[in-house]
Amino acid sequence: MSGSLATQPAYAALQAEIADFLYREAELVDDRRFDEWLALLADDILYFMPQRRNVKYGEHAARENTKVGEGISWFEEDKWTLGKRVAQIQTGVHYAEEPLSRVCHLVSNVRILTATPSLSDAQEVTTSCRFLVYQSRVEYENYTFIGKRLDTLRRHGESWVVARREILLDQNVLLAKNLSIFF
Amino acid sequence: MSDSVKPGEWIDTERGFISREIFVSPEVHRQELNKLFTRAWLFVGHESQVPKPGDFFQSRMGDESVILCRDKAMQLHVFLNSCRHRGMKVCRYDSGNTSLFTCPYHSWTYGLDGKLLGVPQFRELYQGTLDKDANSLVTVGRMHNYKGAVFATWDPGAPDFLTWLGGAVEHLDMVLDCRDGRPGGSEVIGVHKWIFPANWKFAAENFLGDTYHNISHRSVDLIGIGPSARAGATGRRDNEMDQAKHIWAGFPAGHGVHSAILPEGNEYIPSFLSDPIVEEYFRHCFYERRRRMGEKARMIPFTGNLFPNVSFHGRQPRNLCNWHPHSATETEGWRFFLVDADAPAEVKDFLRRYYMRYSGPAGMTEQDDMENWLYATAASKGSVARRYPFNYQQSLGKWEATGEGGSNAWQVSEQNPRNYYRVWAEYLKGSPWDVLVGGPQAKAAAE
Numbered sequence: 001m002s003g004s005l006a007t008q009p010a011y012a013a014l015q016a017e018i019a020d021f022l023y024r025e026a027e028l029v030d031d032r033r034f035d036e037w038l039a040l041l042a043d044d045i046l047y048f049m050p051q052r053r054n055v056k057y058g059e060h061a062a063r064e065n066t067k068v069g070e071g072i073s074w075f076e077e078d079k080w081t082l083g084k085r086v087a088q089i090q091t092g093v094h095y096a097e098e099p100l101s102r103v104c105h106l107v108s109n110v111r112i113l114t115a116t117p118s119l120s121d122a123q124e125v126t127t128s129c130r131f132l133v134y135q136s137r138v139e140y141e142n143y144t145f146i147g148k149r150l151d152t153l154r155r156h157g158e159s160w161v162v163a164r165r166e167i168l169l170d171q172n173v174l175l176a177k178n179l180s181i182f183f
Numbered sequence: 184m185s186d187s188v189k190p191g192e193w194i195d196t197e198r199g200f201i202s203r204e205i206f207v208s209p210e211v212h213r214q215e216l217n218k219l220f221t222r223a224w225l226f227v228g229h230e231s232q233v234p235k236p237g238d239f240f241q242s243r244m245g246d247e248s249v250i251l252c253r254d255k256a257m258q259l260h261v262f263l264n265s266c267r268h269r270g271m272k273v274c275r276y277d278s279g280n281t282s283l284f285t286c287p288y289h290s291w292t293y294g295l296d297g298k299l300l301g302v303p304q305f306r307e308l309y310q311g312t313l314d315k316d317a318n319s320l321v322t323v324g325r326m327h328n329y330k331g332a333v334f335a336t337w338d339p340g341a342p343d344f345l346t347w348l349g350g351a352v353e354h355l356d357m358v359l360d361c362r363d364g365r366p367g368g369s370e371v372i373g374v375h376k377w378i379f380p381a382n383w384k385f386a387a388e389n390f391l392g393d394t395y396h397n398i399s400h401r402s403v404d405l406i407g408i409g410p411s412a413r414a415g416a417t418g419r420r421d422n423e424m425d426q427a428k429h430i431w432a433g434f435p436a437g438h439g440v441h442s443a444i445l446p447e448g449n450e451y452i453p454s455f456l457s458d459p460i461v462e463e464y465f466r467h468c469f470y471e472r473r474r475r476m477g478e479k480a481r482m483i484p485f486t487g488n489l490f491p492n493v494s495f496h497g498r499q500p501r502n503l504c505n506w507h508p509h510s511a512t513e514t515e516g517w518r519f520f521l522v523d524a525d526a527p528a529e530v531k532d533f534l535r536r537y538y539m540r541y542s543g544p545a546g547m548t549e550q551d552d553m554e555n556w557l558y559a560t561a562a563s564k565g566s567v568a569r570r571y572p573f574n575y576q577q578s579l580g581k582w583e584a585t586g587e588g589g590s591n592a593w594q595v596s597e598q599n600p601r602n603y604y605r606v607w608a609e610y611l612k613g614s615p616w617d618v619l620v621g622g623p624q625a626k627a628a629a630e
């Protein structure tokens with residue numbers, strides 16, 4: 001249980017380390033240091049943003065979100081496609097991001113859900129957080145993306161890499177013309 | 184008609200100019216909803232989205248919310264999603280299964296065919312007054328299930344679907360048929376819905392065959408995101424059309440397609456180099472289709488737009504789209520992704536991944552389209568900008584008339600949009616159906 005995890009002495013230190021990693025990662029995106037950001041993603045990363053459906057009470061677990069491995073989601077990416085997205089921006093002729101948007105990630109409510117093998121010697125952690133991503137584009141275009149994120153981080157030397165990211169954007173019809181930024 | 188709406192003046196297909204007014208004016212938008220979206224055949228959804236009795240899918244027709252639903256006898260119905268009492272939406276789920284639609288407001292209850300069945304305190308409050316049949320959910324004027332794709336029009340006097348489609352049918356077939364040429368047999372594997380601040384006709388025009396905008400996709404062409412990109416290919420699609428002769432075909436009812444005709448005896452061009460199972464599937468389908476269809480199999484699909492707002496990509500990537508106007512300068516895009524229902528799991532998985540990286544607001548290709556449509560709309564709003572019409576002179580006069588009153592162009596051309604806006608103007612003038620679907624000859628005969 002994550003409730004009991006948080007009461008253990010080693011939790012605070014690990015939580016602080018993980019939160020700091022997530023802030024640093026977000027800052028790389030905001031600073032448009034995309035190659036350095038890519039380096040923080042595991043080679044086998046799954047980067048997933050489902051679509052969210054309006055369903056009857058009681059059907060949410062089964063039907064609210066599109067699923068990994070089936071149908072159509074907003075993103076179901078691996079490192080190759082994420083690398084392509086970065087390369088596309090770097091061509092300088094990806095007009096949806098040329099000129100580049102101003103993007104600001106606010107990451108909050110960072111919690112450790114599991115740590116394996118243990119909190120004090122964590123090699124892999126699953127985390128949850130909330131995000132507010134603001135995108136200001138050209139002159140007047142602006143979008144606010146708010147939602148939850150479930151990340152799996154894997155220890156990599158002194159730091160961490162993102163092994164799995166599930167992005168739950170709290171929108172049904174996407175209220176933005178594009179998802180041309182990273183979450 | 185309001186004095187400010189002058190469809191005849193705005194559309195000059197002879198000289199090739201079209202006023203910016205029709206892309207930015209709120210009054211034109213209102214007239215489009217009144218005169219065009221209430222009459223034209225519109226795409227509602229696919230039968231694979233409602234396979235079982237009681238299944239429903241909440242859809243749209245222009246700015247109206249509608250329900251596509253299958254009754255217990257397996258009949259499909261399309262009706263307006265608005266209660267006859269005070270207009271409440273009777274369904275606010277994207278899809279699901281039900282036996283009744285119960286209005287949340289005062290609990291009038293409708294059946295799967297839209298019939299009003301239950302009215303609370305009917306005997307005390309309404310006996311002898313309320314005619315339940317006459318107060319059922321408003322059903323569409325006509326509906327047609329064409330190879331699984333459900334189309335509907337509000338106008339009961341509209342011509343039947345196939346008449347309206349005309350020669351465009353063979354191009355729609357290439358979207359809806361199995362890759363091996365068996366009729367129908369496709370399924371929808373997902374739907375994107377998103378809002379973009381641009382006039383809806385920019386999107387429709389794109390699919391009429393705006394091949395000229397290829398250059399705007401240079402970023403994906405440089406990096407390579409196509410089906411064979413993992414094997415090192417550049418481009419955003421594979422080069423299956425390389426040796427083909429391209430055709431831009433316009434139809435009397437305003438539809439336009441860009442398809443291609445393969446050379447005689449053409450062999451399969453490998454198009455899925457990174458995945459042998461997918462490659463084998465498409466290779467098999469290519470020869471099987473040729474076996475079934477013979478000469479006709481030389482025609483292969485690219486893009487198209489059925490008048491007014493139903494666009495498609497025929498193969499890479501394969502989908503149908505709806506462009507629902509919210510206002511003159513805001514559109515809700517819906518894209519329905521298609522695969523052969525009985526394709527192997529590996530093929531479906533490969534295709535859906537390709538679709539996701541190519542299409543829609545998260546798609547690397549179409550993001551650049553949306554950027555162009557937005558800023559083209561935005562920069563056309565100004566009083567000065569509006570004095571200068573858009574230029575549609577590309578390949579003016581370089582086309583052949585077809586027997587049915589359409590046009591074939593054999594080079595990159597704006598003949599399809601010229602034809603489309605000719606028909607668009609007739610809707611806004613309130614012209615009769617024979618003129619709307621009959622092409623220029625019908626118009627001449629009427630005058």
Ligand code: FES
Nearest residue numbers: 266268269286289
């Ligand atoms: S609005 Fe539906 S019952 Fe009153």
Ligand SMILES: [Fe+2]
Nearest residue numbers: 389396549552
């Ligand atoms: Fe495009």
